[in-house]
Amino acid sequence: MYRLYATKGSGNCFKPFVTMCQLGIGFDVLEVDVLRGETRSDAYRAINPAGAVPYLVTEAGVGVGESNAMLWLLADGSELMPQTALLRAQSLQWMFFEQSRLEPFISPARFLGRIAPHLGVGREADIIAWRDKASAGLAVLDAHLSNRAFMLGDRYGITDIALFGYVHVSDEAGIDMHSFPNVAAWIERVRQTPGFVPLSALCDRARPFLADEHAA
Template identity: 65%
Template sequence: MYTLYATPGPGNCFKPFLALRQLGLGMRMISVDVLAGEARAPRFLALKPVGGVPLLVTADGTGLSGSNAMLWPVGEGSGLMPQDALARAQSLQWMFFEQMKLEPHISPARFFGRLVPERGRGREAEMAAWRARGAAGLALLEAHLRGRDVMLGDCYGITDIAIFGYVHVAEEAEIDMRPFPAIRSWIHRVQQTPGFVPLSAMGEAAIPFACKAGAD
């Protein structure tokens, strides 16, 4: 049984949730209200001293940070895993790409532009820059996906999940996806994979953390 501490909505939180669901692994999801400060409360910091979500706790009590890192132990031994050393290195290569070229731009543009627009007022120039850099990263991904059904080889796997987390909500960051037909087709294929659940399923599965900021 895994325990996933996460906020319903962010792509980084969705990645381990989706992998666990698609593999049918036992999971309890604890919803952490980041905007209310729960990820900085002492009770949560006792679990993850650096704060922030997601946090994945394994059956033996080991805590893991890093949304892409979580996919490796979850996927181990399943058909989602790259099958040889080169494929695993390529998977890591794309996961690093996602964290450098996609997530840092799509995530804040979506957060300030759609999820909490009141906090985005006065940051229009920053949001425009995030969108431009996000689109530049998506152009590189588009080139890779042309002529490919999945990120690596012939089989859907953890690399697709890592990339999908934020790419499938790029339109919510007000990034025009019309120039990226290969990405749009790939998103549709991911959504048709066995056991797929949408981002909205996170809220339906969550148990509240029930912890006020600053509480013990």
């Protein structure tokens, strides 16, 4: 059984979570509250010295960081994996694109604009700049999805999950998704895939990390 350390509402944490749900992999999930500073606590750093979420621990006790890397472990040998070397390279091309051209802009614009607006006071110019950069990345994605059902063609897989994590909350970052109709249609297609669960399911299922550690 896997254990996932995650923070509610995080697009990165959602990726391994939905993958395990869709593949029927057994796991439990502990909520590490970023807003309360729990990722910087001694208790959490004893588990993941990098102090980041998500963090996935295997049954053998091996920890894996980086959300997109987790997908390659969880989906190995499943129908969610790209099936050829070229498709695997194209999958990774999009995953690195996501981590450099989308996530670094959608995530802070959403966090400071919506999740913790008291921290965003005085950062309005940054938030606008992040929205613009995210929109440039979304335009590339929209063009790519103009003639494909899913990221690599007809077949849903981990590339879609990696991109979906933050792209599907772009509206919460203040981005008008009407500008990206192909992305909006793809978001709906992903939501219809077998076993899909929404981001809110992570909150419903997680137990508090620090409470758990105190009880242990």
